[in-house]
Amino acid sequence: MKKNYDITIIGSGLTGLSASLALASLGYKIALIDPKPLIFDKKSFPDNRTTAISSGSVSFYKKIGLWKNLNKYACPIKKILVEELSSKLNTSFTSGANQEKAMGYMIENKNFIRTLLELTKKNNKIFKYDSKLLRFYRKRNGVFAILENNSEIESKLIIGADGRNSFLRKLARIDYTYKDYKQKAFTFNIEHEKLHKNLAIEKFLEEGPLAILPIKRKNNKNYSSVVWSCNFPDYYKYHNKSTKKLEILIQNYFERIYGKIKICTKVKTWNLSLTHAKKYVDKRVLLLGDSAHSIHPLAGQGFNLTIRGIQKIYDFADAEINSSKDIGKEKYLFNYSKKHYLDAALLILVTDKLNLFFSNSNFLLKNLRRSGIALFSRSNLARNVFKNYATRGSLLSIKND
Ligand SMILES: Cc1cc2nc3c(=O)[nH]c(=O)nc-3n(C[C@H](O)[C@H](O)[C@H](O)COP(=O)(O)OP(=O)(O)OC[C@H]3O[C@@H](n4cnc5c(N)ncnc54)[C@H](O)[C@@H]3O)c2cc1C
Structure with a gap:
């Protein structure tokens, strides 16, 4: 049976969880897809990294009410x-x-992810599917995701937060550069x-x-x-x-x-590698986080760039909330792409050259x-x-x- 949401988000890493919580805080109904359940298991958690969060990212987490946690x-x-x-x-x-x-x-990262998982679990606007995206198709007014467990999900926008080897990017045939x-x-x-x-x-x-x-x-x-x-x-x-x-x-x-x-x-x-999608949006599709840009960790800026992307989506989602709730409209995606691509391209260029210079x-x-x-x-x-x-x-x- 087909289920209906405002937004489908593929991937529940730092990007997918932060984007889900930000958009749910505005009142959007989110389908969050990842085979990993929303449970934090300290023993099997594979990531010993620590993430540097810039003052700009902190301001955004404050705005959406997550910083206190x-x-x-x-x-x-x-x-x-x-x-x-x-x-x-x-x-x-x-x-x-x-x-x-x-x-x-x-x-x-263990505390970062654990906190976001706990908040997501308690959020009644976010509906988690412990499954994988298998394929998707688009119609004029919506996008349909088919999952490994046979669920079919309809929404206005599908966001790929599924990491640097993004499957959604591949399904949408969005090309990328790799170094x-x-x-x-x-x-x-x-x-x-x-x-x-x-x-x-x-x-x-x-x-x-x-x-x-x-x-x-x-x-x-x-x-x-x-x-x-x-x-x-x-x-x-x-x-x-x-x-x-x-x-x-x-x-x-x-x-x-x-x-x-x-x-x-x-x-x-x-x-370490650089992966950069040649475009971040396509009809009713938006790539976010490492699926759009995975950069060198030299200056700890990769996820901060993602937060700036989430903030831009949040802003147009905020403008749309009292209307049709259709944030997959072309005008929004086009504006997002225009602003975020320039921001990201500049950061990628500088980080890449700094690495050459300093390594x-x-x-x-x-x-x-x-x-x-x-x-x-x-x-x-x-x-x-x-x-x-x-x-x-x-x-x-x-x-x-
Ligand atoms: C060594 C190192 C240090 C770093 N330090 C910093 C730092 O200090 N500051 C900073 O800003 N950034 C830093 N970064 C970058 C940052 O860690 C990444 O940008 C961030 O973790 C990426 O998160 P993500 O959620 O986009 O992707 P991921 O963490 O890769 O999550 C992707 C999720 O998608 C799911 N998924 C994949 N395919 C599917 C599918 N078909 N269906 C459903 N789900 C799927 C996966 O299960 C996974 O949960 C660092 C990176 C590295 C390598």
């Missing part, structure tokens, strides 16, 4: 230190005159002797950029999260989850800041990088562009300290 897990970033291999060459960024103001927040960075990211958490003092560090090692990010204190112990984007073939030295080698490396570089350091989670690796051991680029860090120390404009990029993920508005 997420805030208890969020650790503010108050200072960013950028340093070259030799720690003598460095520059730092703070929140400016107001030292108490956060430049962004870190939330462990393999030939890098692996190592992710793990460390426990350390000294307080992190809300410091985030980006250090440029020969093998690739390494970020250490603060996590909320637990049981009187100090923790930070590490993301190291390591180049081919260097990552083989640390592959097979060689915890001891990684621990020694971190200890050698960062003992002066953190004191004694111990890796306290499993080490996970992620193949390369080529002599010329190494020297350029040093000059770049020296420029950050001297030029207010360069500092503000970088700060805006790191804290808001946007290069379009530049504010002075």
Whole structure:
């Protein structure tokens, strides 16, 4: 039997859950499709990452009433230190005159997902189907999704939040560009002797950029999260989850800041690539999150870009709510695409070039990088562009300290 909703969302990762909650808060009836049930299982949860949330994303979560639930897990970033291999060459960024103001927040993905799952489960506007999308077809006034469990769902818009290998993107025949960075990211958490003092560090090692990010204190112990984007073939030295080698490396570089350091989670690796859909919308279809753009994690901006996309959908959904509730209309999708594609393309370009610049051991680029860090120390404009990029993920508005 056919069921009817306003919007169908495929995928219940960070993107699908956030988009469902945002649109349900306006009164839309959502069908959320993912074979994974809305249950958080700590033991089988495979993701040890911590997500950097920009101040812009926090404002949006506040607007849709979710921040009060997420805030208890969020650790503010108050200072960013950028340093070259030799720690003598460095520059730092703070929140400016107001030292108490956060430049962004870190939330462990296990707490992020668990909170969103719990809120989704309680939401009476969201109807979850523990099944997979198999195929879909469109008519003039609606779109129809057929699931593996034989359910058929009719709605006005289908949103693909089904990740970088999006099946909806494939079914809709939307082409994409792909670039393999030939890098692996190592992710793990460390426990350390000294307080992190809300410091985030980006250090440029020969093998690739390494970020250490603060996590909320637990049981009187100090923790930070590490993301190291390591180049081919260097990552083989640390592959097979060689915890001891990684621990020694971190200890050698960062003992002066953190004191004694111990890796306290499993080490996970992620193949790094860029996937960018050639268009984000098609008739009654919208691609969101990693299905539209999956970018390098160098500056922790991928999901923040997605939140900016959700905000744009929220805005036109808000305008439509008292009318036909048809947010799959061409005019909305066209406007969304026009605005979000430009925002995303710019961020993708900058992130891609920064990775080339900061992950390369080529002599010329190494020297350029040093000059770049020296420029950050001297030029207010360069500092503000970088700060805006790191804290808001946007290069379009530049504010002075
Ligand atoms: C190492 C690393 C660090 C990162 N750090 C940051 C950071 O600090 N800040 C930041 O902003 N971003 C960061 N990112 C990016 C961010 O993690 C991703 O953008 C985000 O997790 C993508 O979420 P998603 O929901 O779009 O996709 P996914 O998490 O891939 O979820 C897709 C969902 O779709 C479901 N699905 C797939 N196919 C189907 C189907 N046919 N039918 C139904 N369901 C389906 C899957 O089961 C899954 O639940 C990082 C990325 C990496 C790799």
